[in-house]
Amino acid sequence: MTQENSTNVVELLNLKMYFPITHGLLRRRVGEIKAVDDVSFSIKKNETLGLVGESGCGKTTTGRCILRLYKPTAGKIMFNSTDISGMNENQLRSVRSSMGAIFQDPYGSLNPRQTARTIIGMPLIIHGMKTKGYDNRVEELFKLVGLDPSMMTRVPHEFSGGQRQRLGIARALACQPELIICDEPVSALDVSIQAQIINLLEELQEKLGLTYLFIAHDLSVVQHISNRVAVMYLGRIIEIANSKELYQNPLHPYTKALLSAIPVPNPVIERKRTRTVLKGEVPSPADPPTGCHFNPRCNIATGDCKTERPQLKDVGNGHMAACFRV
Amino acid sequence: MTNDANDDTQPVDIAKWSETAPRYSEIKRMISVFVGRPLPVIGLVIIVLLILVAIFAPLLAPDPPNQMEIINKLQQPSSEHWLGTDSLGRDTLSRIIFGSRTSLIIGISVTAISSIIGIVLGLLAAYFGGAIYHIIMRFMDALMAFPMLLLALLVASLLGAGMLNIIIALGIGMIAAPCRLMCGVVMSVKQNDYVLSARAMGMSNLRIMFQEILPNAFPPLLVLMTIGIGAVILAEAGLSFLGIGITPPTATWGGMVNDGYKFIMTNPVLAISPGVAIMLVVFGFNMLGDGLRDALDPKLRGVI
Numbered sequence: 001m002t003q004e005n006s007t008n009v010v011e012l013l014n015l016k017m018y019f020p021i022t023h024g025l026l027r028r029r030v031g032e033i034k035a036v037d038d039v040s041f042s043i044k045k046n047e048t049l050g051l052v053g054e055s056g057c058g059k060t061t062t063g064r065c066i067l068r069l070y071k072p073t074a075g076k077i078m079f080n081s082t083d084i085s086g087m088n089e090n091q092l093r094s095v096r097s098s099m100g101a102i103f104q105d106p107y108g109s110l111n112p113r114q115t116a117r118t119i120i121g122m123p124l125i126i127h128g129m130k131t132k133g134y135d136n137r138v139e140e141l142f143k144l145v146g147l148d149p150s151m152m153t154r155v156p157h158e159f160s161g162g163q164r165q166r167l168g169i170a171r172a173l174a175c176q177p178e179l180i181i182c183d184e185p186v187s188a189l190d191v192s193i194q195a196q197i198i199n200l201l202e203e204l205q206e207k208l209g210l211t212y213l214f215i216a217h218d219l220s221v222v223q224h225i226s227n228r229v230a231v232m233y234l235g236r237i238i239e240i241a242n243s244k245e246l247y248q249n250p251l252h253p254y255t256k257a258l259l260s261a262i263p264v265p266n267p268v269i270e271r272k273r274t275r276t277v278l279k280g281e282v283p284s285p286a287d288p289p290t291g292c293h294f295n296p297r298c299n300i301a302t303g304d305c306k307t308e309r310p311q312l313k314d315v316g317n318g319h320m321a322a323c324f325r326v
Numbered sequence: 327m328t329n330d331a332n333d334d335t336q337p338v339d340i341a342k343w344s345e346t347a348p349r350y351s352e353i354k355r356m357i358s359v360f361v362g363r364p365l366p367v368i369g370l371v372i373i374v375l376l377i378l379v380a381i382f383a384p385l386l387a388p389d390p391p392n393q394m395e396i397i398n399k400l401q402q403p404s405s406e407h408w409l410g411t412d413s414l415g416r417d418t419l420s421r422i423i424f425g426s427r428t429s430l431i432i433g434i435s436v437t438a439i440s441s442i443i444g445i446v447l448g449l450l451a452a453y454f455g456g457a458i459y460h461i462i463m464r465f466m467d468a469l470m471a472f473p474m475l476l477l478a479l480l481v482a483s484l485l486g487a488g489m490l491n492i493i494i495a496l497g498i499g500m501i502a503a504p505c506r507l508m509c510g511v512v513m514s515v516k517q518n519d520y521v522l523s524a525r526a527m528g529m530s531n532l533r534i535m536f537q538e539i540l541p542n543a544f545p546p547l548l549v550l551m552t553i554g555i556g557a558v559i560l561a562e563a564g565l566s567f568l569g570i571g572i573t574p575p576t577a578t579w580g581g582m583v584n585d586g587y588k589f590i591m592t593n594p595v596l597a598i599s600p601g602v603a604i605m606l607v608v609f610g611f612n613m614l615g616d617g618l619r620d621a622l623d624p625k626l627r628g629v630i
Contacts, residue, residue, distance in 0.1 A: 067526045089528075096528035109519035113541040123527045157352070171523070 008078070009179050009211045010066060011042035015075035015085075017061050021286060033285045035061040037235035038075070040312075043179070048205065048212040050226030050243065052219060052258070054282060058235040059215045063181045066213065067101055068092055079179070097127045100172030104184035106164035110156040116142075116167055117152040123174040141170040145200060162193035169200065179211045186221060198225055219262055223247050228318075231255050234293040235285055237312065241319035251321040254278075254294050292323070300325045356621040366617020372610030380426040387420035391577045400593055409599050412585055418596060421577040422603050428489075428578045429607060432562045433555040435493050440500035441551050447501070448508025449535050449543075453516060463509065466502045474499040475564060482570045492571055496561055500554060507550055511543040518542075545622040549615050556611030563604050579604045 017036040020029050036058045043049045051059045065072050068084060077085040084095050100123075103109035110119055121138045124130055129137075142149040145166040156164055165185060172180050182201065186194040202225060204210060216222050222229055223243055230240040231254065239252040250256045257276040264270045280297050283289055289296050295305040304324055312320040360366055379386060388408075395415035403410045409418035451462040469477075474496070481495035515521070516539055524534050563580030565571035572578045579600040586596030 064522075069522060069525055093528050096526065099526070101523060101526040103519040103523060105519055109523055111520040111524075111538055111542065122524070122529075126527050126529050126533075155352075168523075 007045055007081075008042040009045050009047075009080060010213070011076075011078040012040050012062075012066070013076040013078065015039045015062070015065060015077060016073045017058070017065050017070055018073045031286050034235050034288060035285060036065065036072075037288075039232075039235070039237050040075075041230055041237060041240060043211055043213060045178070045211055046205070046209050047228065048214050048226045050222035050229040051213060051215045051232060052217060052222050052229060053232035054217065056282065056285065057232045058285070059232050060183055062232070063101075063183050063213060063215050066179075067099060067181055068095070093127075097123070097175040098177050098179065100175070100177040100180040102165070102168050102172050102180060102182045102185045105188050106161050106168060107156070107188075109168050110164055112156050115153050115155055116147075116159070119156070119167060120170045120174060123171060127175055129175070137174070141174060144173065144204070145170040161189055162196060165189060165193075165197050166200065169197075169204070173204070173208070176208070177210070179213070182212055182214045182216075184216050185214075187216065187218065194221065201225065219247075219259065231258065234282060234288055236293055236322065238294065238323070239319075239321045240312065241321075242317065245317060245319050249319075251315065251319070251326045252294075252323045253298050253300055253325070255321075360617050360621040363617065363620075365613045366620075369610040369613025369615075369617060372606055373614055376426055376430060376607055376610065379423055380430045383423050383427055387417075387423040389417040389420045391421045391424035392416065392575045393420075400589060400596075402593065403595055410593060410595050412582070412596055413589065418582070418599055421582055422579065422600055424577040425579045425582060425600065425603070426607075428572060428576060429559045429562065429604075432489070432493060432496070433559045433611075436496040436500060436558045436562075437551050437554045439493065439497040441504045441547065441554070443497075444501045444504030445508050445540075445547060448505040449512055449540065451505070452509040452512035453531070453535050453539065459509075462505070466505050469499070470502045470506075472499070474561060475568075478561065478565055479568075479570060482565065487570055487573050489572055489576070492562060492565060496558055496565075499561075500558065503554065504547060504550055507546060508543060511546055512539055515539050515543045546619075549619040549622065552618055553612055553615035556608040556615070559611070560604065560608050 015036055016034070016038055018032040018034050021031040021033060022028060023030040039058075039062060041049065051062065053059050061070065064070050065085075066077055066079075068077075068087070072085050075085065076083045079095060079099070082095075084092065087095070114122075117138055120141050121130070121134065124134060124137060138152070139149045142152060147163060147166050147170070151159070156167070159167065168185075185201070186197050189197060198221060201212065205212060212225075214222060214225055226243045228240065229243050229246045230237050231246075231252065232238070233254050239246065239250070239255045241249075246255065247259065250259050253276075257278045260273075260276045264273065276299075278297050283293070283296065289306075291307045292298070292301070292305045292310050295301040298305065302324070308324075310322045310324050312322045313326075314320050315326060393416060395411065397415065398407070398411050399413055399415040401407055401411045401415075407417050407419070409422070411417055412421070447462050447466075451459045472480075477499045478492070478495040481498060482491055485491040485494065521534060521538055524538050529538070559579075562571060562578070563583065566578040566580030567584045569581075569584060571580055574581065582600035583597050583604075586593070586598075586600070590597050
């Protein structure tokens with residue numbers, strides 16, 4: 001695929017997604033979970049953006065906002081330069097056919113009572129593409145993800161975990177989407193299958209010119225597949241950089257701690273290296289700390305970290321970090 | 327294979343990925359679990375017999391059910407009248423055979439009506455949640471607070487007795503159980519990622535409910551419906567026994583027990599034989615339901 005085409009497929013502008021906490025019979029609003037709190041980033045065509053962070057930091061919510069499974073509280077989601085954040089279901093129809101989604105659990109994401117053929121063809125049926133070429137297209141999709149078309153009449157429980165994830169990928173590809181949101185697509189698979197699925201995703205990206213938002217918590221997997229990586233902490237993006245740059249030169253103290261948690265598969269080096277171990281736990285997104293969300297656990301935090309929110313600032317080469325101390 | 331359709335896709339090494347376990351049919355497993363134990367099979371046999379008897383009642387019954395021979399009233403069982411005759415000289419066996427039709431018609435139609443309404447309401451309540459959930463489920467709570475017989479009494483006294491009114495009365499009374507069960511099952515089924523995936527594809531709510539959720543929520547409903555038919559037959563017998571059910575002279579088992587119990591000392595067969603018929607049929611439906619529950623339960627895969 002050509003690289004000079006650098007238009008943004010997706011651009012998030014100050015996206016916010018707050019979930020209300022209701023209480024009692026009258027559903028009184030007693031607070032809100034700030035799952036995604038002012039997130040902005042963009043993904044260029046044919047690029048893979050990795051989104052990492054620990055559980056509950058809002059990475060999945062961000063992905064689901066882009067898929068418009070949630071209606072964001074504030075902010076804009078530009079998809080091919082059109083704002084889709086306020087669209088209703090009817091307006092979204094055409095957008096939905098150009099986005100695909102791959103989910104984490106290959107067991108839960110396929111309807112156990114439908115055959116593989118129906119599952120993969122469903123997006124085509126929904127978008128009124130059940131025409132002459134339908135059967136050929138389904139068969140083509142089977143081959144595209146490396147499944148034997150003779151297994152089309154099987155139901156999900158007759159497939160292995162890796163094969164089911166292939167079915168999920170085939171389904172996401174059915175309508176020839178531009179963007180695919182991969183929500184932890186390999187986390188539920190064992191390591192050897194993970195590699196197969198990652199390779200398949202890379203192969204498909206090259207072949208079909210796809211753009212990926214790759215959500216994961218496995219840092220090495222993300223490093224392998226992503227062009228750029230964004231690190232999220234408590235609903236905010238705290239660092240975003242080229243994959244190579246981020247792993248070699250992490251700037252934000254949280255990113256440093258996160259990367260130092262990757263075990264080194266060499267006991268000699270492993271024993272010598274000093275690990276940054278974080279104190280405490282992730283604060284509740286219902287009651288985040290003031291200022292920098294990371295300040296209670298940060299080892300270099302000073303007074304202004306508690307009062308002011310650090311914005312993402314460019315430190316060169318598109319490497320952005322949200323920390324006063326960089 | 328249609329290789330011409332996908333020139334741009336390189337052939338992938340399919341053999342490498344395609345080694346799977348041999349095809350293994352879920353339905354075959356269910357049947358083997360079901361027939362593997364005696365009680366469900368006995369239940370099934372009873373119900374099949376009941377259906378056959380109901381269909382071929384005119385051929386099987388020795389006499390028309392309402393033919394009165396006043397001279398031969400209150401006879402003990404004999405070769406002519408196998409289960410004797412009642413106070414109007416009608417053949418008890420013939421009436422039991424024809425009574426199976428009443429029981430089956432009411433059992434099936436009431437269960438069908440209440441299940442369809444209950445399933446739809448439960449599905450709506452659980453899928454949309456919020457206010458819709460509260461309105462529907464509080465209404466069901468109110469319905470459940472009434473004893474079913476009392477509710478049926480109320481409806482029957484408003485509409486009058488008769489087959490159709492009994493079906494309506496029991497049909498309303500039976501909505502709550504399938505509705506609540508459906509609501510609970512749907513709440514858990516809708517958490518699955520395939521529902522999320524269907525929404526991400528742009529599937530309409532109606533289609534998600536009936537195409538993605540309902541088939542996966544249905545097995546426990548099937549069990550409830552089977553057992554429900556037994557409960558309805560029992561309730562109808564109770565109503566007919568109380569004299570607010572099917573209008574005479576239509577043969578019903580409950581009505582026959584009511585007619586016969588006055589003569590329980592002199593001619594016990596009159597009351598006991600329709601009672602045994604009720605018991606057997608309800609037992610049959612319950613056993614069938616139990617068997618279905620075990621056969622459909624994925625957690626019992628490999629255990630029985």
